[in-house]
Amino acid sequence: MDGHPLEDLLAIARALGWGAAKILRAYYRGEPFQDGTARNLDIQNEKDGPVTAADLAVNSFVLGRLHDLLGDEQFGYLSEETYKSQASAAPFPQDWVWILDPLDGTRDFIDKTGEYAFHLALAYRGRPVLSVVTCPELERQYFATLGGGAFVETPDGKVERLQVSACDRPADLVVVVSRTHRDGRLNALLQKLPCQNQLSVGSVGGKIAALVDRRADLYISLSGKSAPKDWDMAAPELILTEAGGKFTHFSGEPLRYNTGDVNQWGGLMASNGCCHEALCAEAIRILAEIDGLS
Structure with missing residues (x-):
C-alpha cells in the first residue's frame, strides 16, 4: 500500500484500541471529566438498538485520529455511528476501507455485564486484512493481520500468539x-x-x-x-x-x-x-x- 506499510497501520490500530478502551472504561465507571463535570451515558434508543455517549465519544476519537493520520483519498471509513449520514448506500469507492464498531455490545455496556468490546478492521476489496478487538474489562486486546497470525496483548505489553482448540467431537x-x-x-x-x-x-x-x-x-x-x-x-x-x-x-x-x-x-x-x-x-x-x- 502506497506509503502505509501494514505493520505501521497495525501499530496505529493497536494504539487506537487501547485509547478506545480507556474512554469506554471511564464511561462504564461513570468517572467525571477532568473539569469535574459528570460523564453521563445519555442513552438514546434508536431503531437498531441503544446508542450512548460512550459510542459517540469513541467514534469521534478513532475517526478523527484516522482521518488526521491517513486522510480519505486512499481510505474509506465505515462506522456504525456515521454510516446513516452517507449520501447513499453505495460501497465506498476506495479499495481500502476501515470498519469501526466503537462499542460492540452496547446493551451489555448499559447493563454492566462487562462483556463489551471495541472493533476496528481494515478491509481490502471487501475482505479484512488487519483487525483489532479490545475487551476493556478483560484487559485484553486481540489483533491480527492476514497471513501474519493472531495475537493477544495485555496492558503490561505481554503478547501471546493465539490458537483455537483442537476439539473435534x-x-x-x-x-x-x-x-x-x-x-x-x-x-x-x-x-x-x-x-x-x-x-x-x-x-x-x-x-x-x-x-x-x-x-x-x-x-x-x-x-x-x-x-x-x-x-x-x-x-x-x-x-x-x-x-x-x-x-x-x-x-x-x-x-x-x-x-x-x-x-x-x-x-x-x-x-x-x-x-x-x-x-x-x-x-x-x-x-x-x-x-x-x-
Whole structure:
C-alpha cells in the first residue's frame, strides 16, 4: 500500500484500541471529566438498538485520529455511528476501507455485564486484512493481520500468539451464545445441533475472544428481522481465522464487506474449524426441517 506499510497501520490500530478502551472504561465507571463535570451515558434508543455517549465519544476519537493520520483519498471509513449520514448506500469507492464498531455490545455496556468490546478492521476489496478487538474489562486486546497470525496483548505489553482448540467431537464442542439476541428460530436450531454445551457471552467480539481463548469452540449467527452488520463481524472474523478457526456462511461462502448493504444476512458459523463443514451442512438440514414445519 502506497506509503502505509501494514505493520505501521497495525501499530496505529493497536494504539487506537487501547485509547478506545480507556474512554469506554471511564464511561462504564461513570468517572467525571477532568473539569469535574459528570460523564453521563445519555442513552438514546434508536431503531437498531441503544446508542450512548460512550459510542459517540469513541467514534469521534478513532475517526478523527484516522482521518488526521491517513486522510480519505486512499481510505474509506465505515462506522456504525456515521454510516446513516452517507449520501447513499453505495460501497465506498476506495479499495481500502476501515470498519469501526466503537462499542460492540452496547446493551451489555448499559447493563454492566462487562462483556463489551471495541472493533476496528481494515478491509481490502471487501475482505479484512488487519483487525483489532479490545475487551476493556478483560484487559485484553486481540489483533491480527492476514497471513501474519493472531495475537493477544495485555496492558503490561505481554503478547501471546493465539490458537483455537483442537476439539473435534461435535458433542464436546462448547457453543457461545447471546443472552438477548436470540429468536425462536435460532433457539430451535441450537436445540437440534449435536453440541449442547453452551456459554453465554455478550458482544460478537467477546464471543470470538472466547473461541480464540479456548473457552468455546462454536458461534452461530442467524438473521431474522434484522441481521448483524459489517462492523460486528469484520474484526472478529480475521482474528479467528488467523488463530486457525473458520468463519463463513452456512454455504461455505466467505463474508464480504463494503458491498453497499451493511447487513450480514443468513446463517453464519464461526468455529475452531474441526467440524465446520459438517456442522454447516447439519445447520442447513435442520433449518429446512424447521422452516418446513412453520
